[in-house]
Amino acid sequence: MEERNAGSPAGIDGPDHTLALGLVPVTEAAALAAGRWVGRGDENSGKVAAVDAMHQLITSVSMRGVVVIGEDGKRLSGGEEVGDGDGPACDVGISAGDGALSAARDVPNALVAIAVAERGALYDPSPVRSMEKLAAGPDCAHVVDINRPVAKNLRAVAAAKGVRVADVVVAVLNRPWHRELVHQIREAGARVHLIEGGDIAAAIAAARPESPVDLLMGIGGAAEGVVAAAALSCLGGTLQARPRPEDSGPGGAAQEVLHTEDLVGGERILFCATGVTGSEVLSGVQQHSGRITTQSIVLCRSPRTVRVVKSQHRREESRLA
Structure with a gap:
């Protein structure tokens, strides 16, 4: 499946759609490797x-x-x-297994992802571990503001989409520090979609028209925030973030707001991800008799392109033992 918008600026040297398609075998292989460990009670082995x-x-x-x-x-x-x-010459961002593989069961929203941009275009999140994030799709990118109260953002999203606040769905990581945020969302009349795994898939879901998710809110990993920003840039959405200092807990002081263009700059931005476990965006690795299937999403900013790739892989019993 492919969706395209009009063409790219001429004369720009950087990563292009050909490179984006070259990333698919990389994320597929990583998802297949991680998928063999889902539900086996050994989270770290899947990531390794x-x-x-x-x-x-x-x-x-x-x-x-x-x-x-x-x-x-x-x-x-x-x-x-x-x-x-x-x-x-490219900057590369990697997330191997965003959404921890559960030691007991298949936690949704786990994927492996690669973001690529022009050299010097990716924000380096290494000074911080987490970010407060607000992600929205192209229909709401211009009406949300992470500095506003939760209820005001929800009303703005409802107005932009032409629906009631009661119809707005907000994805939030299911973590103890989000209890107050969940309360505020429900108090405003909107619905909460709790995520057990990681938030890259949920950020993408907020920008996909076929997804039930309208927004992503809450605190998550800083590295995942930058990788997700690459995807949102390709989709025409927004990711606003406040990096949090290393010693800052969920209620601690946050830094200045970073917008999508601060997290990933330039016009030549690529994103590729393959599902490990299922989400609103991608199916997870699925085992069948004699074959394994994977689903990947490939995004380009210029030309703005969305490709969904479903692949079949021959089962190799020696590697699955």
Whole structure:
């Protein structure tokens, strides 16, 4: 499935849609590797497997990439050069298994994602661990403001969509520090969609017309916020964020507001993600007799393009043992 809008600016050197499609095998391999550990009671092994698979395949992608947002550890960490050494110079952001794989069950909203932008375009979130976020789609990007009270934003979204506040659905990470936020959303009359896994998928869902989610609100990982901002930029939505200092708890002081263009700049922005477990955006890895299926989303800012890729993979019993 492909959705396209009009063309890209001429004469801009940077990552393009060809590179975006080259990222699909990388996120697919990572999702397949992580998916083998879902529900097995060993959360860390799934993430390690995803990083190893991604690291192995990203070297074949035609780019001169530098990891700005990576994984803690020896592979795909900040500053590492990735790609085959040819092609455009790029900043790369990686999220391997956003949405922790549960030790007991399949938590929805887990995915593996790669964001690519022009060199110097990705915000480096390493000084902070978390961000307060507000994500909305293109129909509401101009009416929301993270500095406003929750109820006022909900009324603005309802007006922009031509619905009642009671019809607005807000995705919120199911975490103890969000009890007050959940109370405010419900007090305003809107509905809460609690997320057990990560919030990248929910941020994308807020910008997809077929999704039931209208907004994402709440505090989540800073690195995931930047990766999600790349997706929202490609979709014409907005992600507003207030980085939180390392020593700041959920009620602590936050910094200045960053907007989508502060988190990821330039016109040449790509995003690719493959589902590990199901969400409003992507199906998770699905096991069938003799085959495994994956679903990925590929986004480009210029030309503005959305592709959804469903792939079948031959089951390799030796690797699944």
